Amino acid sequence: MTRPIIVFDLDGTLVDTAPDLLDSLNHSLAASELAAVDEAGFKRFVGHGGRVMIERAHAAQRRSLAVEEHDRLLKLFLDHYTDNIPGKSRPYPGVVDAIARFEKAGYLLAVCTNKYEANSVALIEALGLAKHFAAIAGQDTFVFRKPDPRHLVETIRLAGGDPHRALMVGDSQTDIDTAKAAGIPVVAVDFGYTERHVREFEPSAVISHFDALTLDLAERLIAAAGG
Numbered sequence: 001m002t003r004p005i006i007v008f009d010l011d012g013t014l015v016d017t018a019p020d021l022l023d024s025l026n027h028s029l030a031a032s033e034l035a036a037v038d039e040a041g042f043k044r045f046v047g048h049g050g051r052v053m054i055e056r057a058h059a060a061q062r063r064s065l066a067v068e069e070h071d072r073l074l075k076l077f078l079d080h081y082t083d084n085i086p087g088k089s090r091p092y093p094g095v096v097d098a099i100a101r102f103e104k105a106g107y108l109l110a111v112c113t114n115k116y117e118a119n120s121v122a123l124i125e126a127l128g129l130a131k132h133f134a135a136i137a138g139q140d141t142f143v144f145r146k147p148d149p150r151h152l153v154e155t156i157r158l159a160g161g162d163p164h165r166a167l168m169v170g171d172s173q174t175d176i177d178t179a180k181a182a183g184i185p186v187v188a189v190d191f192g193y194t195e196r197h198v199r200e201f202e203p204s205a206v207i208s209h210f211d212a213l214t215l216d217l218a219e220r221l222i223a224a225a226g227g
C-alpha cells in the first residue's frame with residue numbers, strides 16, 4: 001500500500017514568516033509611498049502570495065495600482081524577501097518533533113504553499129528541513145494554486161503519495177477550502193494568519209500546538225475519509 005502523506009501549508013503553519021513577510025511588504029509599499037501595514041493588516045492581506053498582498057494593501061488605502069507599478073513593487077518585495085531568507089522566520093514549536101514522528105511512522109511529507117516555489121525551497125533549506133519533504137509545491141509550480149484543489153492533489157502526486165491516504169495541515173480558509181474541495185481531511189492550526197478563527201471554516205480538527213498532531217489523530221482522519 002502507498003505510504004500515507006501529510007501535506008503542510010508553509011506560512012503561518014510550519015514556519016512563522018510574518019515578521020519577514022511584513023518587512024518585505026512594507027519595503028515595497030514604501031516605494032509607492034503607501035503607509036506601512038501593521039500585523040492586523042497583514043493577516044487580512046496574506047494567503048495568496050506577494051502579488052495579491054501588494055494589491056490588497058493598495059485597495060485598503062484606496063490607491064489604484066497600474067500593472068507596471070504592480071510588477072515593480074512585486075520585484076522589490078521578492079528581492080527583499082529573497083535576500084533576507086531565513087531572516088527571523090522559525091518553525092513553530094513542535095514542528096521538528098512532529099516531522100520526526102511521522103517520518104518514523106513511514107509517512108511521506110510535502111509542502112503546498114501559495115508562496116513562490118523558489119522562496120519556499122530556499123526558506124525550507126535555510127531552516128535545515130528540506131530533506132524531510134518529498135515535494136515542495138509553490139503557487140507557480142503548477143498552473144493552478146490554492147484554493148484550487150488540484151494544487152493539493154498534484155503536490156501529493158509529485159511526492160509519490162495517494163490523495164486517498166492524505167491529510168492536509170493549514171492555517172487559513174484557503175487551506176481548508178482546498179482540502180475540502182479535494183475530499184481530503186484537514187487539520188487547522190489556530191496560531192497562524194487568519195482574520196477569523198479557523199474553527200469557522202469547519203476543518204476536520206483544530207490544534208493549538210504541533211504536539212497535538214498525533215499519529216492517532218492522523219490515522220483516524222485518514223481512515224474516516226476512506227483511506
Ligand SMILES: O=C(O)COP(=O)(O)O
Pocket residue numbers: 009010011012046047048049050053112113114115
Ligand atoms: O505567502 C502567502 O501569501 C501564503 O503562503 P501559504 O500558502 O504558505 O500560507
Ligand SMILES: [Mg+2]
Pocket residue numbers: 009010011012013047170171172192193
Ligand atoms: Mg498559510
